Amino acid sequence: METVQADDVVKLSAAEMSGRNEEILAICKLHGMKGRNTVEMLKALDVEFHHLKEQGQSAKADHVQTLYDWKSKQSAADSKHKSTQPDEQQFLDWAFLKYMDAVSLQPQMWQYNFHAGRMLLSQKKNNEALKLLQTALAQKPTEPCIRFYTGLVVLDRDDGLGPQTRYAIQYLQQGLEKLLAQLQFPDENPPSHEGPSLRALNPISLLNIQFHKGIFRLGTFLFNPPAGLPEKTMTPEQVLTFSADLAAWALSKYPYRGTLVHDLEWLLLEAHFTLLDLTCKKPNVNDEFISRRCQNLALILKHTNIPICHELLEMQETVCQLRVEKTPCDSNALYMLGLAQIVDFDNETTPAKAKILIEEACLSFRASISLENKPMSGEPPMELIQQKWWQDWKLDESQKAMQQKQQKVEAKQELKLDQPDTKAAPFASGSRPSSKSVISRVKIPSIRGSAGASKTSLSGRSKASEPSKPTRGRAAAKTSPAPSTTAKASDQTAATSSNQPQTSRAPESDTPGINHVSFAYRLGLARALTRIDEKSVEAQNYYKEVIKMAPAVHDAYIEFANLLLKTDPLQAVDIYAKFPVKPIEEQTYNDAFITGEIVRLLMKSEKYDDARLGPNMIAYGKVMGLASIDGYINTLDHKLKTQLLMKTYAGIHGKPLNDPELQAFFTFKHWI
Secondary structure: OHHHHHHHHHHOOHHHHHHHHHHHHHHHHHOOOOOOOHHHHHHHHHHHHHHHHHOOOHHHHHHHHHHHHHHHHHHHHHHHHHHHOOOHHHHHHHHHHHHHHHHHHOOOOHHHHHHHHHHHHHOOOHHHHHHHHHHHHHHOOOOHHHHHHHHHHHHHHHOOOOOOHHHHHHHHHHHHHHHHHHHHOHHHOOOOOOOOOOHHHOOOOOOOHHHHHHHHHHHHHOOOOOOOOOOOOOOHHHHHHHHHHHHHHHHHHOOOOOHHHHHHHHHHHHHHHHHHHHHHHOOOOOHHHHHHHHHHHHHHHHOOOOOOOHHHHHHHHHHHHHHHHHOOOOHHHHHHHHHHHHHHHHOOOOHHHHHHHHHHHHHHHHHHHHOOOOEOOOOOOHHHHOOHHHHHHHHHHHHHHHHHHHHHHHHHHHHHHHHHHHHHOOOOOOOOOOHHHHHHHHOOOOOOOHHHHHOOOHHHOOHHHHHHOHHHHOOOOOOOOOHHHHHHHHHHHHHHHHHHHHHHHHHHHOOOOEOOOOHHHHHHHHHHHHHHOOOOHHHHHHHHHHHHHOOOOHHHHHHHHHHHOOOOHHHHHHHHHOOOOOOHHHOOHHHHHHHHHHHHHHHHOOOOOOOOHHHHHHHHHHHHOHHHHHHHHHHHHHOOOHHHHHHHHHHHHOOOOOOHHHHHHHHHOOOO
16 A cells, blocks of 8 residues: 555655645745755644644545655655665775776776775774775876875874874875966966866865865874974964865855755864864964954854764754863853753753753853943853852863962972082983973963863864864974974064964053943843743743844744743733834835734634734735745635624735726625
8 A cells, every 4th residue: 555655655746745735835835934854844734733623624634645645755754765866885885896996907007097086085994995096096197186185194094103204294285286376377277178087086086075084094194293294394284274275265156955065064173173272272362352253253153054963963062161261251151152052951861961951051141241342351140150160170270270279389499409410411302391492391282271171172083183182182382393394383473473462452542342222131041941841930021121122133023922822822912013123115024924924813812903903914815925825715605704804814915995907806706
């Protein structure tokens, strides 16, 4: 029976399937849903079915039931068809077998060895990949793509301990420079007129995620580079900046949404997160600069298309907490932290931890409200001090300060004990660390102390992101590179240090920033309170305050009305009726949702004589069309509300009641 039903789904013509899908999408819009997936479509159809049943429209309810059955069968047939299709990994395995067949037939072709080695590298088979890539490199030693992937294999295999590490860094940088040259001078490589080529034939491109991961791997590896690097070797900040920029560029160029987009977004987040980590480890960095970077990264995390997961939530929490640590009196920073805590609460499965998260979210929003019209500097608000994560961070900072103080005391004692020996004879090499090395070890900067070290980044996702771990665990003082690189870095440090006193003194001399007043803080607090208690009177008061401060915000009306639907639907109508009405020609789908809810609630309560019913029916039908209010028209027709119906038809068509065409239609409907 199921096979016959699945076949019936397939036998529908393209026009019939398109018509049914459009009808389902219209029903989704009617109930404020976007219809982005099958589950949402079925939910909208179910709501429409029960709505029609309540109005006594059995014929239309049966039609909606038919649409529901068809969509559910189509979904089952699609899932069964997809289960029989090979997944992405199988295609990659087939491609690898074809490459190996090509290598076995013509081992002298560098292209075959290169692509087979690149596939082995993606499978983490570094030893086998290095053999094939070295063969390809021997066949064509000047090819940048071969040099790049060979260098990437060397870094992954040797982990920076082998003698070929310096050459691997050069190879990776040459590949990056090749891509930058292609992007800067695209006219030098005009596209072929023979037709589009496969993307696999261009391993150095914006849409090659393996190449992007190689650039990110180079940037993280340069945190502790080996000695003897050439003078023109890039700094890790430069490479990571290029990695973030190229990932953002690739996202703007790629028109589709799929696995590649998610990988590019992950890489963009990892690059920015690592840059933020590296910036925090620098001495004498302005807290305001770090706060701005945290704000920008938090906005990227908020609008990403990556599905919610543990790593994403942990990164968002770390970034928002770091911003609050740097600027604890910034109301916007506390607001963003509250949003992150709400998202954590919605995805937390442990009741005890979820309770702590929602309580801290309320405290964050209350703190942001209490700081309005106050300076962004000063003592942290009491609502922030009461949060557990802040107390843990303060405890870690105090313990770290005690350890540093104890290390300084021990260092001074060692200097006093060793001072006579230094006058008599110098230390033998390696016998005892010098005072300079002790001081540099004591002054290691850190993002957040031990609390920051406990936060795991996205390094667990792939091998290419593993170097992000040393950025938190290793000392910030780099291993001394080549003299030329050191001189170049010292020049840059001197240039920035000359400007640093000006930037650090500017906040002291100027008036500190003032936190602005925003309705978003109250809206966030109201949402957090409703997650604790749906009938919270305090949450309703904050929704009323949001409506007064920002009358054009749809969310406040919708969320506030949803709190009242179960207890007093007519009071929800009163809330919707406060929305400022625009001219009918300027109303949008968001406005139509509110007018549609007013009509639905009044019709459900049988308030046919309510003065708000007619104008809202006209506004809703003007935007959504007559088909959206067809059920209401039939109900009013049965109730003999002819005057209301005639005014509604005249308002939707923009014609007077005495229009000849409308008069003829009204006569046909027996309304006059």
